[in-house]
Amino acid sequence: MVNMEDCVKSLSMDHPLDTTPKYSVTQASKLVEISEHTLRYYDDKGLFPFLQKNTAGKRLFSEADLQWAKLLECLSNSGLSIKEMQKYVKLCTIGDSTVPERFEILKKQEKIVKDQIKEKKKQLKLLQFKLDYYEKWCRRI
Amino acid sequence: MVNMEDCVKSLSMDHPLDTTPKYSVTQASKLVEISEHTLRYYDDKGLFPFLQKNTAGKRLFSEADLQWAKLLECLSNSGLSIKEMQKYVKLCTIGDSTVPERFEILKKQEKIVKDQIKEKKKQLKLLQFKLDYYEKWCRRI
DNA sequence: ATAAATCTTAGAGTAGCTCTAAGTCAATGT
DNA sequence: ACATTGACTTAGAGCTACTCTAAGATTTAT
Numbered sequence: 405m406v407n408m409e410d411c412v413k414s415l416s417m418d419h420p421l422d423t424t425p426k427y428s429v430t431q432a433s434k435l436v437e438i439s440e441h442t443l444r445y446y447d448d449k450g451l452f453p454f455l456q457k458n459t460a461g462k463r464l465f466s467e468a469d470l471q472w473a474k475l476l477e478c479l480s481n482s483g484l485s486i487k488e489m490q491k492y493v494k495l496c497t498i499g500d501s502t503v504p505e506r507f508e509i510l511k512k513q514e515k516i517v518k519d520q521i522k523e524k525k526k527q528l529k530l531l532q533f534k535l536d537y538y539e540k541w542c543r544r545i
Numbered sequence: 546m547v548n549m550e551d552c553v554k555s556l557s558m559d560h561p562l563d564t565t566p567k568y569s570v571t572q573a574s575k576l577v578e579i580s581e582h583t584l585r586y587y588d589d590k591g592l593f594p595f596l597q598k599n600t601a602g603k604r605l606f607s608e609a610d611l612q613w614a615k616l617l618e619c620l621s622n623s624g625l626s627i628k629e630m631q632k633y634v635k636l637c638t639i640g641d642s643t644v645p646e647r648f649e650i651l652k653k654q655e656k657i658v659k660d661q662i663k664e665k666k667k668q669l670k671l672l673q674f675k676l677d678y679y680e681k682w683c684r685r686i
Numbered sequence: 687a688t689a690a691a692t693c694t695t696a697g698a699g700t701a702g703c704t705c706t707a708a709g710t711c712a713a714t715g716t
Numbered sequence: 717a718c719a720t721t722g723a724c725t726t727a728g729a730g731c732t733a734c735t736c737t738a739a740g741a742t743t744t745a746t
Contacts, residue, residue: 428692428693429692429693429694430692430693439734439735440693441735441736442733442734442735444694444695445733445734445735460693460694460741460742460743461693461694461695461741461742462692462693462694462742462743463693463694474671475675478667478668478671478672480733481664481668482668482672485732485733486733500682503679503682504683506679507676507679507680507683510672510675510676510679511676513672514669514672514673514676517665517668517669517672518669520665521662521665521666521669523622524658524661524662524665525662526619527619527622527623527658528655528658528659528662530615530616530619531619531623531651531654531655531658532655534616534651535648535651535652535655538644538647538648538651539648541641541644542644542645542648569723569724570723570724570725571723571724580703580704581724582703582704582705583702583703583704585725585726586702586703586704589726601710601711601712601724601725602710602711602724602725602726603711603723603724603725604724604725621702626701626702627701627702628701
């Protein structure tokens with residue numbers, strides 16, 4: 405069994421990983437720029453396996469949880485579904501034996517993001533072509 | 546009042562614009578790589594203002610419609626909502642007087658796509674950092 | 687101690703597809 | 717000529733990932 409630190413330590417380059425509960429959902433939301441709704445939604449879906457709650461049931465995010473949130477956002481934005489993220493979380497909680505499988509998941513996402521960048525560049529070109537056309541049209545009047 | 550050609554001619558760089566109805570929804574879908582469902586959905590939403598139907602009510606896409614579909618896809622992928630696309634379509638059908646407004650819409654989308662590319666690059670970096678970490682971990686075993 | 691702020695949950699609402707079902711129509715085989 | 721096939725139509729249901737709302741609990745400020 406593995407802990408939060410193992411899951412996210414690759415994200416903490418310079419700072420030692422801090423798992424002490426510190427931030428309310430509102431504070432966390434502001435720090436990671438993800439809506440409170442989404443943070444709660446992700447937690448409800450089990451995507452914060454190490455998130456703590458105080459006696460009153462309030463969520464308390466640590467620095468490590470914030471880093472983890474950033475990874476979730478990255479995976480989601482690159483097209484991973486909630487279900488697939490749940491699977492990834494599960495693999496993380498199982499432990500080191502799942503590293504190769506986790507590697508494959510991220511490798512696949514890496515390719516997807518690369519393709520997305522290519523697509524975005526195409527979109528940009530198309531928009532700029534139209535803008536250029538409109539600009540010329542305006543000058544010709 | 547403006548026609549289909551005006552709306553999409555900036556997209557037809559080398560080829561003369563062809564507005565003759567040619568392709569069924571299935572054929573069009575394959576050509577532009579957008580699902581039949583989505584093409585019908587966009588048409589139902591009024592996003593193909595010049596799309597023709599034959600006597601039996603079947604949609605017939607011209608080359609110009611295919612180019613237009615590509616633009617719709619681009620706008621959608623860059624984050625424009627259906628409502629905003631409907632507005633853009635409306636401006637196109639009104640005519641030349643709306644070119645400045647259309648320009649502003651596309652200019653805004655250009656900025657958005659540029660930001661999206663930056664975001665994607667950040668995501669890629671994060672994934673590659675994790676991949677690198679996993680790789681090192683595997684070798685260390 | 688009362689009011690305001692901040693949190694909780696369950697569940698409804700939304701956007702943009704995505705799919706299904708039931709029916710229409712043209713082309714082809716017998 | 718007529719049935720079958722297959723590609724199309726529509727209306728509307730279903731899905732995903734949020735996004736918001738309402739009702740209630742707890743903390744904080746006066």
